[in-house]
Amino acid sequence: MMPSLPIWQFDLPLLVLVVLFAVVALSIRNLMGAAIVFGAYSFMMCLIWAGMGAVDVAFTEAAVGAGVSTVFIVSTIYNTSATMKRRPGGMAFKLFIGVVVTVAGGFLLSALPDFPDWGDPNSPVNATVAPYYITHSIPDTHVPNLVTSVLADYRGFDTLLETVVVFIACIGIYSILRIEPARTSIDETDEEIAAPASYDPTDSLIVRQASRFMVPFMQLFALYVIAHGHYSPGGGFQGGVILGASLILLAVSFDLKFLLSRWREKSLMLLVATGVGLYAAVGLACLFMGGNFLDYGTLDAVLPGKQDMARSHGILLVEIGVGITVMFSMLAIHINLASNGRLERGL
Amino acid sequence: MLLALLRAVKGPTVIDRLVAINVIGTKSIVLLLFAGILFGQLEMFVDIALGYGLLNYIVSIAASRYYQHRRCLEPEPPAGREAQS
Numbered sequence: 462m463m464p465s466l467p468i469w470q471f472d473l474p475l476l477v478l479v480v481l482f483a484v485v486a487l488s489i490r491n492l493m494g495a496a497i498v499f500g501a502y503s504f505m506m507c508l509i510w511a512g513m514g515a516v517d518v519a520f521t522e523a524a525v526g527a528g529v530s531t532v533f534i535v536s537t538i539y540n541t542s543a544t545m546k547r548r549p550g551g552m553a554f555k556l557f558i559g560v561v562v563t564v565a566g567g568f569l570l571s572a573l574p575d576f577p578d579w580g581d582p583n584s585p586v587n588a589t590v591a592p593y594y595i596t597h598s599i600p601d602t603h604v605p606n607l608v609t610s611v612l613a614d615y616r617g618f619d620t621l622l623e624t625v626v627v628f629i630a631c632i633g634i635y636s637i638l639r640i641e642p643a644r645t646s647i648d649e650t651d652e653e654i655a656a657p658a659s660y661d662p663t664d665s666l667i668v669r670q671a672s673r674f675m676v677p678f679m680q681l682f683a684l685y686v687i688a689h690g691h692y693s694p695g696g697g698f699q700g701g702v703i704l705g706a707s708l709i710l711l712a713v714s715f716d717l718k719f720l721l722s723r724w725r726e727k728s729l730m731l732l733v734a735t736g737v738g739l740y741a742a743v744g745l746a747c748l749f750m751g752g753n754f755l756d757y758g759t760l761d762a763v764l765p766g767k768q769d770m771a772r773s774h775g776i777l778l779v780e781i782g783v784g785i786t787v788m789f790s791m792l793a794i795h796i797n798l799a800s801n802g803r804l805e806r807g808l
Numbered sequence: 809m810l811l812a813l814l815r816a817v818k819g820p821t822v823i824d825r826l827v828a829i830n831v832i833g834t835k836s837i838v839l840l841l842f843a844g845i846l847f848g849q850l851e852m853f854v855d856i857a858l859g860y861g862l863l864n865y866i867v868s869i870a871a872s873r874y875y876q877h878r879r880c881l882e883p884e885p886p887a888g889r890e891a892q893s
Contacts, residue, residue: 471846493825493871493874494825497825497828497829497832497871500829500832500867501832501836504832504836504860507840507856507860508839508840508843511840511843511844511847511853511856512843512847514847516849516852516853516856519856520855520856520859523840523856523859523860523863524859524860524863527836527860527863527864527867528859528860528862528863528864528866528867529863529866531867531870532866532867532870535867535870535871535874536870536874538874539874539877539878668869672869675862675865679862682858682859682862686855686859693851693852693855694852694855694856695855699859702863703859703862703863706862706863706866707862709866710865710866710869713866713869713870713873714869714873
């Protein structure tokens, strides 16, 4: 499981590159370039997670950090501006910020020796809960991928609240950006992003056909990621992001109208809520069956198999709920960011 | 990869940037698979690389779509960009 290489051969160059990318991404004036460097930064982080053996986190970083968030940043830049204005002066303020950051960083660095060593078997994490998960995961839940069983079963409350956070983020972006078209018909900002007059919708035939070809495979892969999360890296979050990204691909390569003719806005938001609802409903069902909230073992009366298999199926149900929420929140966030809340045309 | 990144950041023309994004994405997939061989868990890294490749495709298309729209909006990019900011 662990790499046989010493830390400096793999991690040190990566860490240096991460710091380099972070500095570059902050110092570039063209924000489009910064977005691209940010994507590369995410990829380096992905490699570092992978190097630590945290393949699920690496997968999430590759899907969210390098993929969808870059699209979000690009569509935000599209609706604002690609160049950054530096405010002149304010030297004292900058100096103040510099001092604060240095002092805070110094405090953090001074706490560094108190941390246990990397991979130390006697560190609190490795000594208390981790052995329990490692020895109990298979007999309890039949899930070989410990991350999935910890995420959705032992720590089910955390994941439920994480899903709620995604839901709230979606609602927040929705309520900030969404503008009803009727109210903005005399808005002067309409000219800002007008439809380009010389834009010929048929000029991207290759892109359209390629996307049309890609989308089913993406969705199939995403379903595999969700359903196979018990055995390989992946799960509701990653699969949901890829599912949402397949719809974003449709929105980007065709246009928003095409996508919104397939998915009504209302049903989209309803589905965002359905995912969280499914998660909570599974928890409540456990409550009704006489167990604790999110104690899937009590579902063995309705789900096939014994108690351990019921927990495995409960995890699957919960992951599907997470996947639905994440998928449609990604889509809702994208269509609002890309079209500046008007849902008419955009990136 | 660093050279491609340099091109993406400096890139005098839009085409430079777009090709650079694509090159970075493609090289990243290969690097991920190499890391998989290094750690002896190739079957897991194939999943990650697939997901990365699929999403990178979207990023490329979104970026090119961005430049396409911007180009049409502003016939002369340098002047137009400055005026907009």
